[in-house]
Amino acid sequence: MARTTTSEAHRAGVRRYYDRNTWKFLLSGSQRAIHRELWGPGVTNRREAVHHAHALVLAELGPDDRRVLDLGCGVGTAALYLAARRPVEVVGVSISPDQIRRAERHAAAAAAGPGPGQVRFAVADFTALPSDLAGVDLAFAIESFVHADPAAAFFREAARVLRPGGTLVVIDDVLAGDASHPRLDDFRSGWHAPSVLSVAEAARLARVVGLELVESRDLSAMQRLSRPRDRLIHLAQPLLRLGRGRSMWADSMVGGDALQACHLGGVLEYRLLRFVRRADHG
């Protein structure tokens, strides 16, 4: 009888988490993105704040880059953002079939509008990417890397599909302080996030497979922590904790509160990590 590994069980959990909860994330978020707003330089409203992460990825595209891969693409918002602005072919992969159905619907609706690029979406696991993916110029992962199990497989697959000299951009939470902080486990379990690594650990794992960390940019100050809804969720913690282990949504709310505590306590940072695929690596 085939045995289910811990990683397979984890991925099944992540798939269920996003299949069941994506509609809720979209209701509470904005611009169909499932990541934090970033109030970077020049950002004046929520729409721009949501798209700021996409703009940071766009800025990493070289003038001749065509093949782009969104690792953990949600409902396709970043892919559509890039394709609307550049003549790129973006492939977006998510482990959640529900998200891919939504992404395809959004892409069909967007196809009527102007935009020089193309998008395509597929249900796939970024720790075991389809074998026909190759020659990618830019791969990126916005708030999806923390789900990787194991992180080494995420880097191995990114390195495999990137062309020599290609770029990997990861925008996510990284460990910056005490790894034994009491709220870190609430974040990890509530958000199905085993790969909360320090920058040094990420760099080490990536280097083994030929990805060199060339930039680590702290975006933490661009987050808005302790918004009214965050304070409300914080107040509801005693109630939410009662649902822990029984409701994925309660777990997620506890995890979100823990994430805030870890950022406020300096345990986590929100960073953009940029890696380049070494040309001399097998």
Ligand SMILES: C[S@@+](CC[C@H](N)C(=O)[O-])C[C@H]1O[C@@H](n2cnc3c(N)ncnc32)[C@H](O)[C@@H]1O
């Ligand atoms: C927080 S959401 C971010 C989605 C999107 N990047 C965005 O910013 O809107 C995390 C994403 O990672 C994807 N994901 C998690 N583990 C994955 C895996 N092993 N393979 C592919 N996608 C995965 C989820 O399905 C989801 O799309």
